[in-house]
Amino acid sequence: MNYISLIHNRKSVREFSDKRVSLAKVKEINRYFTKGDKRLVPGLKLELHIFSTDVREALEGAAGYNKFLVGAPAYLVLLSEEHPHAALNAGYIMEDLVLKLADLGLDSCWVTFDNSDAVKRVLGINSPLDVAAIIAFGHGKKTSKELRVNVKTMSNVDIAAKYRYMDPKRSIREIVYLDNWENTDGVIEHIGFYGDMLWDALYAASLSPSYLNRQAYGFLLHDGKVSLVKRPDSYNREHDGEVSLGIVLLHFSAVLGSHIHRLSWALGSDAAKLPLPEGHEVVATLSL
Ligand SMILES: Cc1cc2nc3c(=O)[nH]c(=O)nc-3n(C[C@H](O)[C@H](O)[C@H](O)COP(=O)(O)O)c2cc1C
Missing domain, CATH: 3.40.109.10 (NADH Oxidase)
Structure with a gap:
């Protein structure tokens, strides 16, 4: 594929x-x-x-x-x-x-x-x-209008017909950090160091579907590794939040897998002891 x-x-x-x-x-x-x-x-x-x-x-x-x-x-x-x-x-x-x-x-x-x-x-x-x-x-209906999600509050999710409106996604610049959480200095240069490989994989991850389009995650590049980090999000539900993180890992891995064979994620917070703000948690870590 x-x-x-x-x-x-x-x-x-x-x-x-x-x-x-x-x-x-x-x-x-x-x-x-x-x-x-x-x-x-x-x-x-x-x-x-x-x-x-x-x-x-x-x-x-x-x-x-x-x-x-x-x-x-x-x-x-x-x-x-x-x-x-x-x-x-x-x-x-x-x-x-x-x-x-x-x-x-x-x-x-x-x-x-x-x-x-x-x-x-x-x-x-x-x-x-x-x-x-x-x-x-x-087979999706061929129509110029699309049913999109409009999250007003957690208990008020409107599924309405919208014209040419796409659920917006946070960009690589908003979800990828270098060495320390929320540090964006040098991120783009660091991603470029790996050629197209890391850029493509992070871009694919940023397009992941997520529960209520919450995108409750970020990536931390550190020590030649990449860790997927879960952000706290009061809108997210436990199971749907975890499923959404699995989707991010699939997008990232499927694209990186065309450059590196045998990707092996270490799952859980013990794989990388990182200083993160309260409520954040390492989900998975991969050596690049
Ligand atoms: C775990 C999970 C559960 C979801 N449940 C629903 C749902 O019940 N109804 C729905 O319309 N969309 C559901 N979605 C789709 C998301 O709302 C959608 O992925 C998000 O708004 C982003 O839009 P996109 O998939 O077009 O990029 C769900 C997505 C995920 C990951």
């Missing part, structure tokens, strides 16, 4: 045509998932369930911002074994599937949920694993 181009062109789509997703594409999604190339935590038990639009009514009320479910011809539901990094791993795997969908010419949107057991119940899933991520997908 040409990750940089897929990441550049991806956006959340919330209006779909009635066209069904072909069986060949469903099979290809299953094959790609089963191949299992992209795993942040290897060896975790996982299940991918693919549903048609028939489950839409049942899923209403159990998933979506303020219980507003994105109506779509199909849904992906990823289940995972319990693990401290299960949500991070799920974000990583599911975003790779989002990009695979894009590669197959399909549009998609992440869907939040409150309660794994409730989702399993309404979908009739009988499994000891927990629901870790949901994606709505299909």
Whole structure:
């Protein structure tokens, strides 16, 4: 897959045509998932369930911002074994599937949920694993207007039709620091030291979809390494926040992976003891 181009062109789509997703594409999604190339935590038990639009009514009320479910011809539901990094791993795997969908010419949107057991119940899933991520997908409606998210307050998320409005993202200059948190002096020169490789990977990371578009993270470049740091964010919910960080790691790794083979993230705050402001936490660290 040409990750940089897929990441550049991806956006959340919330209006779909009635066209069904072909069986060949469903099979290809299953094959790609089963191949299992992209795993942040290897060896975790996982299940991918693919549903048609028939489950839409049942899923209403159990998933979506303020219980507003994105109506779509199909849904992906990823289940995972319990693990401290299960949500991070799920974000990583599911975003790779989002990009695979894009590669197959399909549009998609992440869907939040409150309660794994409730989702399993309404979908009739009988499994000891927990629901870790949901994606709505299909063929996006060809229209000049797009449904975009307007976060007014945490309990007032407006999903409205907007014309040519893109959820804005923070730029590399606002999310990458050198040696000390919030130090931006020399960052651009330092990124340039690695040629295009680090620039492309950080740019891809900056385009990540996140829960309520919060982008609650930053990167710290230090000691020949890069650490992804979680910022405190009162709007974020625990599970969705972790999933969003897994998505950032996927975007970054997928693009860096075309320059460096065998990327190995050390997960957790013990991997790099960094002086960070209160509430900030190292999520993952990689040697460059
Ligand atoms: C974990 C997670 C849950 C999300 N849940 C929903 C949702 O329930 N409904 C929705 O419309 N968008 C949802 N989104 C999509 C985000 O709102 C979207 O990614 C963000 O606004 C940025 O827009 P973009 O994806 O077009 O770049 C979710 C995204 C993530 C990462």
